[in-house]
Amino acid sequence: MHINVMADVVQIVVFLVILTLLAGPLGRYMAKVYQGERTFLAPVFGPVERLFYRICGINRDAEMDWKQYATALLVFSFIGFVATFLILMLQGYLPFNPEKFPGFSWDLALNTAVSFLTNTNWQAYSGESAASYFTQVIALMVHQFYSAAAGMAVAIALIRGIVRRKSDTIGNFWIDMTRSVLYILLPLSFLFALVLVSQGVIQNFSPYKQVRLLEPYTYENPKLDAYGNRIKDTQGRPVMETVTVTQQTLPMGPVAAQEAVKEFGTNGGGWFNANSAHPFENPTPLSNVLEILALLIIAAALPITFGHMAGKKKAGWAIYTAMMAIFVIALAVMYRAEYTGNPLVQGLGVQGAYMEGKEVRFGLGGSVLFSVSTTATACGAVNNMHDSLTPLGGMVPLTLILLGEEIFGGVGSGLYTMLAFVIISVFVSGLMIGRIPEYLGKKVEATEMWMSVIVVLTSGVLVLIFTSIALITKAGVSAMGNPGPHGLTEVFYAFASTSNNNGSAFAGLNASTLFYTLTTSIAMILGRFGPAMATLAMAGSLAKKKYVPPSPGTLPTDQPTFILWLVSVIIIVGALTFFPALSLGPIVEHMIMIGGR
């Protein structure tokens, strides 16, 4: 396939400019929403919001301290988990199940419930062949709203902690949740779903359709006996029979609605197993670009929201710049790796860039941009097979996940993880200029350091522990589909993706075995709630502090020097933690590949 590099570069640059232009207004709008100011949507949703509070008995003026806030989050999550778990187990008895799918096994139900609860959307099941419409809409799609809103709420609580002075409270969890859904996720998803339908994404509750193939498809299959064993001829060779396929089953469903929130909430849990590579989820190059934009936009706008709420717009843009810098580096490295391709394949006479596992309708640019975006954010939707990427190309999504999901990151969780990195960077650089470190007027002391290192290092710790276990246990190794360094990368990717609540899979690993469903469930829960709780504790500690006004001796945290330092800290911490694993996975695989072995 011929690749026009210039066209791809122009597409990506234009895309990033549009993203940046949209982040500003959306960020400002969200700041207004969370500060309880009147927005242009108030006439529509104001009455709904007030009615909702009256029904639930929520006092609009009641504020929570960090422990109450954290308790509310945990209680809410636990109820959501139980409900989802039960729906998954009992789906066979529930309505809207035209394909008569039975209930999930307990471990798969557990894994899936945890996955959607934690905004991970790791899918050890296959949507179109295991989940009923009821399950997809009521259990999974609802969580795609709530888990995203919960992440945003925690981030907003942290912002309040930084902004407030000598305060015990950091906001009201129920109100933050309601506003996230009502004023941000719901309207955006509604509009985007309509746009997706215009591009050909399906939206119905029909039973699956049997369609006639235009060209019948013929292949040879080993003949089986009554026990399912292969019949062998006298020479011991399998007896083959010719199979002709004339019909195909097309799964249906209200895909557009889920597709919209799948992107906006950085959820990534697709309706179909093929996710955004499936033509019913992502039919055109335009829908592809719009989906990428949707999965980035809220996470990209939240730093701006932060800047507005803190009254320091430049601080927000500084964080945005740091995120964008790493994002662009990742794009460049991955594009180059995929463009250069695989010398072994080229040796077979295949011309052009490396297209294995990619959709031709998206091309190289559309695939690389999607992969980087979905792993930079904690989205995890995919429009190409990450397993088929070149070793270095595949290392980019893996590294972006391992960095801790804060290059834009998950909605909310990206911002709070990034702010934890900011706190650590501020601590060391603040010392270097001879001051007790402070960020936006708040002193950074032992509590903040504890909480920040928990936020930043939890996922890394989980990845290291679980890969160690997987590599030395039979259960861990036997589920691997590929030998050697590539298999290592698959296991590594699985735990990186779950610990960081990304949810994308490298594939090639049988993730539905008991070993992996259980270990990834634990990774997802700890990877989500460990940092979230630490963030709230940090918010509580920061809110209590007094404000120190800036002076010429204060470290400027919105200047290029600090941004560069922040980027270096993120990369160095990531590199130091994962250098050995990456060298034994993708790096050595690359060496072997270019060595032609």
Add this chain to the structure above:
Amino acid sequence: MGTTTKRSKGIFVPELMKTAFIDSFKKLDPRTLWRNPVMFAVEIGSTLTSVVFISTMITGKGEPLWFTGLVSVWLWLTVIFSNFAEALAEGRGKARAESLRKTRTEVMAKRLKKPDLRGEYERVPSDRLRKGDLILVEAHDIIGSDGEVVVGAALVNEAAITGESAPVIRESGGDRSAVTGGTEVIANSIVVRITSDPGETFIDRMISLVEGAKRRKTPNEIALEVLLVALTAVFFLVVINLRPLSMYSIKAMGQGSPVTLTALVALFVCLIPTTIAALLPAIGIAGMDRLFQKNVIALSGRAIEAAGDVNVLLLDKTGTITLGNREAVAFIPVSGCSEKELAEAALMASLADETPEGRSITVLAKQKYSLRVVELRKDAVTIPFSAVTRMSGVDIDGNAYRKGAADSITDYIRESKGVVPDDLDRHVKDIAQSGGTPLVVSKNMKVLGVIHLKDIVKGGIQERFQQLRSIGIKTVMITGDNQLTAAAIASEAQVDDFLAQAKPEDKLRLIRENQQQGYMVAMTGDGTNDAPALAQADVAVAMNTGTQPAREAANIIDLDSNPTKLLDIVEIGKQILMTRGTLTTFSISNDVAKYFAIIPAAFAPIYPQLQILNIMHLANPYSAILSAVIFNALIIPFLIPLALKGTRYRPMPAERLLIYNLFVYGLGGLITPFIGIKLIDTLIHMFM
């Protein structure tokens, strides 16, 4: 001014080195070492590799003996170097504590029943003196314990504490009443009321402070340690993870052997932030010590750190911003009188004036008009200054010379039916408005003109304030002068703000206001009435000459009683924090090179392709690992001088300072180990 005995010594004094050397082995005791968790982890690692070495020796299987042996030795050395840094920093304090302890020698005190210089006394050993006891101290007696002069005045030699050989006056009442145990009365007798119980005296506290016995980790140290411990924990898991990684890879490739325990421990120790963890205690102790070299005692490490963070500095005008006394700077004649005539009269009027102001008038007259000083003849009548007349002068050769405050002289002239020139009032007002003090001079009922007396701002003080401004510290001058005078001096000294006609409660209010806005406030004080403000300030420096309440309210005591010391304290506070920050950055940047040394060495047997990561071209896996370990250990003694002296601090805006330090310690920390490890590897191969 007396001579200050030099307290500063070089860093590597042989006698101190020897004690530190012995102490660094004593400190291997895990019961004390666990307080430094990172180094404790290194000690565990060293033990493990030593066990491996011994078992290799017995079984004869495994890696070469020289390899496990040398790795163990250098891992132990890493801990010992760290202990040595701490012991050396402590040693210098201990040496000082020893000399202080000598001043605490037992003396027999003369205990009085009532505060009377001629009262009856009994002799008691000084360690039995309790708070509230009264003692008599006569010439050549050593003062038994800390106290306050309640009767009399005496010359006291405080060299034992301050190193200042010139004796100072201590007297009852006022702000110079505090005396310190162990100092010696040189002349006169005083009655002292004891203010502290045995073991709690100033010297006792100083000893425990400089010894580091009572040293507690400061909040900032604890926060930094959180980061270091977290990194250590992560690197522990990284290293643990290597074993499964290698085991899996061997199975996949069918070649190689798993990473050995020795290599794992070596990598672990190289990765964890040993450099900063080894030097962290030394940085804090040495900072205290540097302050002590400047004759400043910090009562807590926290106070010094806070000093590095001060935003507002309250400075007393007199003695800090200006020299203690005013000086004559100009003679301004009224109309019909020449400048020289005025100068002559001023000189005559000041012949008998021994005050610094009076002397400055004679000096100016001599220098500017080359007048000769006449001997004050016996028949001259001197009129001394009195609070009632507010003027002074001399009657000589039938001439009456007078000088004094404008209103007193005009009253004096009008009473004698003399004429006050019309332009006098204008000159007087001009001087007052410029912040000076006008002194009117008359000769025989005739007003000749005005002497301009001026507060002399200390040389170079403007630059110092400029530096402070550039690092974000606001200076506020506190003075009892009126608004006009204060404003003039403030603008000349270029302070940012001033508080005129300041009463103690005004100071307290000013500090509270600033703190409410979130600022850290530092102030110096000496008087009892400063005590509330000192207690309120974040960094409170009391003069050693100050009163006991002031000294108790403060958290830093300046033995030289030199108020500009505050600037040095701020600087040292910043240095301590900076040294921590730069060494942390350096320590972590180092890791990159160590990975490039150890990963190819550990994994090349499995994947020969990984040799490409061996960008330093280290000779073989064993020497690569050993070189990294040796570099990691040697960097500690190399950086001891930096830890003890502190990172150099030059006032500059925060961003530039950050760029500079990132460049030197960040980038430097990235590059240095590549060179160092390669060099060590080459050396190993020259000898093995």
